[in-house]
Amino acid sequence: xxxxxxxxxxxxxxxxxxxxxxxxxxxxxxxxxxxxxxxxxxxxxxxxxxxxxxxxxxxxxxxxxxxxxxxxxxxxxxxxxxxxxxxxxxxxxxxxxxxxxxxxxxxxxxxxxxxxxxxxxxxxxxxxxxxxxxxxxxxxxxxxxxxxxxxxxxxxxxxxxxxxxxxxxxxxxxxxxxxxxx
Numbered sequence: 001x002x003x004x005x006x007x008x009x010x011x012x013x014x015x016x017x018x019x020x021x022x023x024x025x026x027x028x029x030x031x032x033x034x035x036x037x038x039x040x041x042x043x044x045x046x047x048x049x050x051x052x053x054x055x056x057x058x059x060x061x062x063x064x065x066x067x068x069x070x071x072x073x074x075x076x077x078x079x080x081x082x083x084x085x086x087x088x089x090x091x092x093x094x095x096x097x098x099x100x101x102x103x104x105x106x107x108x109x110x111x112x113x114x115x116x117x118x119x120x121x122x123x124x125x126x127x128x129x130x131x132x133x134x135x136x137x138x139x140x141x142x143x144x145x146x147x148x149x150x151x152x153x154x155x156x157x158x159x160x161x162x163x164x165x166x167x168x169x170x171x172x173x174x175x176x177x178x179x180x181x182x
Contacts, residue, residue, distance in 0.1 A: 062174060065173065066172075069117075069171055070168065070169065071149040071150060071169060072149045072150075073131075073164070074151050074160070075159065075160030075165070076152070076160055077159065078097075078153070079156065088143040088144070089121070094153060098111075101141060105175070110152060111142065111152075112138040112139060112142070112152055112153065114142075114143065114150055115146055115149070119177030120140055120141065120177060121139065122139070122173060122177050123137065123175040124137075124140070124150070124174065125137045125171065126169055126172070128169060130163065130164065130167065137174075138150070150171065
């Protein structure tokens with residue numbers, strides 16, 4: 001009788017252990033269609049949809065910085081000694097005093113010269129109180145500087161020397177070049 005009770009006890013322990021394992025496995029299995037529920041707010045939380053929405057917001061925001069660089073900002077004019085008055089990226093003549101450009105996406109922006117590090121049509125933004133009391137948005141339409149430096153097109157060489165000079169600058173890139181359909 002003792003043997004039978006002992007065997008029955010061992011079998012029941014095994015069955016209880018097996019049932020416990022099956023219950024725990026069921027608790028840990030979540031199907032792909034299941035959603036997490038926050039009982040405190042009584043709302044369903046779909047983490048995948050939230051992540052996709054956040055990604056859409058960042059990609060849709062034209063003022064979301066794609067990269068940040070540091071360099072020197074200087075000024076130049078179309079009448080500088082080595083300048084022709086024509087922009088390298090567009091061939092447009094700016095010897096008539098033009099210092100801004102109308103961009104489809106960003107509106108009226110200042111014209112900048114950069115190295116080949118930034119493709120033509122790149123949009124950058126920076127704070128420089130000696131240029132403007134507001135955030136400056138510019139477009140790369142010219143070449144002639146090195147590395148990550150920028151040159152701001154201004155009305156005259158004397159204005160560039162007296163008002164811009166040379167300053168360290170950190171700037172954000174909002175767009176790398178024009179899109180292919182422009």
